[in-house]
Amino acid sequence: MIKSHYLKLLIITPLLFLSSCSEIEDNLDRKREQENYVSPYMGKWTGTYTGEISGTLILNVSKNGSIEVTRIVDSNVEEVYYANLQSVGSAAISPSTSPKGFVLTGSLETKSGTWKQKYWSGSWSVKKLPTPL
Incomplete structure (x- = not known):
């Protein structure tokens, strides 16, 4: 046994x-x-957000798809926060809230989306800057 x-x-x-x-x-x-993995959206994207308030957006997409979002209001006030693409290979931005409550949603494929902050809202659009050689 x-x-x-x-x-x-x-x-x-x-x-x-x-x-x-x-x-x-x-x-x-x-x-x-x-x-x-290298995100096909890697690089620097610039544009604007408009609506009840407006300003400049700068999106720096890293190799892995994480995004550094810089929002400029009134040419003086800058807010930087971080977001991600929803999944590997995705162009959709995962909603991520900045410390001041700014929420950016949309897609880098369409180069546009919507934003919200408290009771304000609007749309945004960006274009990808050429990659330096």
Whole structure:
């Protein structure tokens, strides 16, 4: 009886080890893909937001799709906050609220969207600046 338990243990242990190794390899492959990913929207985008208040927008999209949003009001006041593209390869901006309550939603594919801040709202549009050589 005890011998059969040992025999089962000797058979099952290597199978568990092989299973966990393939999981580790899959995770490493996913990590490599994420590290090598370059967002097609990477670069600097500039434009304006208009509506009940208006100003300038600057979007700096990083390699992985995170976005540094700079909002300029009245040519003097600058607010910087961070947003992301909704998923890998996506052009949709995940709604992210700035410290002052400014929420930008839309798409870099259409280069436009809407914004909200408290009881104000409006639209925005941007264009991608050429990448320096």
